[in-house]
Amino acid sequence: MKNSLYVGNETGRPNSNELPAELNLTDFLYEAIDTSAFINVKNWAQFFDAIPVDPYIPDGYRYKSIAWFRIKHIKAAAIDGIDDHIAAINKLSGMSDEESKRYLSSGKPHWVSEETGYCCWNLPQYAMQQSIKYNPVHGDMRREYPRISSGITESADFHKLLIHYASFFGWSDAIVLVQFQRVDCFTSRTGLPAVEGFHQDGNRHVGMLVVNRNNITDDSGVSQYVMDDSGKKTDELIFNSVIPPGQLIYWNDKRVWHYGTKIEVADGNVNNGRGVRDIILLSAKTPPGNMPMGPVPIKDKK
Numbered sequence: 622m623k624n625s626l627y628v629g630n631e632t633g634r635p636n637s638n639e640l641p642a643e644l645n646l647t648d649f650l651y652e653a654i655d656t657s658a659f660i661n662v663k664n665w666a667q668f669f670d671a672i673p674v675d676p677y678i679p680d681g682y683r684y685k686s687i688a689w690f691r692i693k694h695i696k697a698a699a700i701d702g703i704d705d706h707i708a709a710i711n712k713l714s715g716m717s718d719e720e721s722k723r724y725l726s727s728g729k730p731h732w733v734s735e736e737t738g739y740c741c742w743n744l745p746q747y748a749m750q751q752s753i754k755y756n757p758v759h760g761d762m763r764r765e766y767p768r769i770s771s772g773i774t775e776s777a778d779f780h781k782l783l784i785h786y787a788s789f790f791g792w793s794d795a796i797v798l799v800q801f802q803r804v805d806c807f808t809s810r811t812g813l814p815a816v817e818g819f820h821q822d823g824n825r826h827v828g829m830l831v832v833n834r835n836n837i838t839d840d841s842g843v844s845q846y847v848m849d850d851s852g853k854k855t856d857e858l859i860f861n862s863v864i865p866p867g868q869l870i871y872w873n874d875k876r877v878w879h880y881g882t883k884i885e886v887a888d889g890n891v892n893n894g895r896g897v898r899d900i901i902l903l904s905a906k907t908p909p910g911n912m913p914m915g916p917v918p919i920k921d922k923k
């Protein structure tokens with residue numbers, strides 16, 4: 622298990638002087654990393670209490686906030702499709718050209734990791750609009766979510782997490798969707814971490830960091846993976862474990878299908894009979910792959 626801050630991959634650590642080497646995904650299935658050496662996730666558990674309920678889950682057991690970023694290496698040429706996509710969604714949002722330019726690779730990054738050479742732009746609060754191909758429950762529906770607290774997104778630990786993700790896979794340029802997600806349960810109702818069952822999300826790779834498991838049974842909220850076979854799910858579990866708080870797992874979304882089993886309350890007399898599981902999902906988007914960005918809901922536009 623790796624626990625260094627800037628992992629890099631088998632071809633070396635990213636740095637400011639040269640283009641990073643991208644991880645070869647051909648043989649990569651998943652890898653778990655203990656983040657306790659560089660992130661204190663205990664500081665983040667409190668922020669999940671403030672996330673409002675996800676209005677798109679009728680049973681009300683999920684809470685979600687999101688944020689979009691663009692993370693490009695300083696030595697990399699911008700991928701045109703990324704600038705084009707950001708500009709197009711900004712236009713659909715009614716944003717002026719001048720404002721839109723601030724979010725393109727020609728604009729000034731919000732922060733730069735001097736050590737790895739990765740530059741980050743905070744993108745507007747785009748909606749999520751997944752293709753129906755990847756999400757039969759919510760595909761093609763535009764979903765608006767509140768932004769992750771700036772207390773998190775402006776923190777050094779959060780920047781380390783984004784840099785860890787970029788460094789592990791060694792990409793040159795990508796849009797990153799970050800989702801903070803809580804699922805809760807009560808003695809009278811369980812909670813479902815993956816509404817759609819075993820699935821893929823149309824990404825190349827995904828990261829999941831477990832922040833908190835509170836008052837849920839040890840054998841609930843289990844992460845499971847099965848192999849993909851030419852676009853079809855197979856049956857044999859290749860991973861079937863509870864990921865504890867502080868663990869980050871990266872997986873290859875093309876080669877495996879993922880699922881999280883339902884969560885159940887451990888002790889009905891604790892925490893008012895409520896159990897929660899809090900996670901952070903990281904997914905990098907590069908065209909022509911799935912780019913599930915919907916226009917910014919500008920509510921105060923005349």
Ligand SMILES: [Fe+2]
Pocket residue numbers: 820821822879
């Ligand atoms: Fe998923």
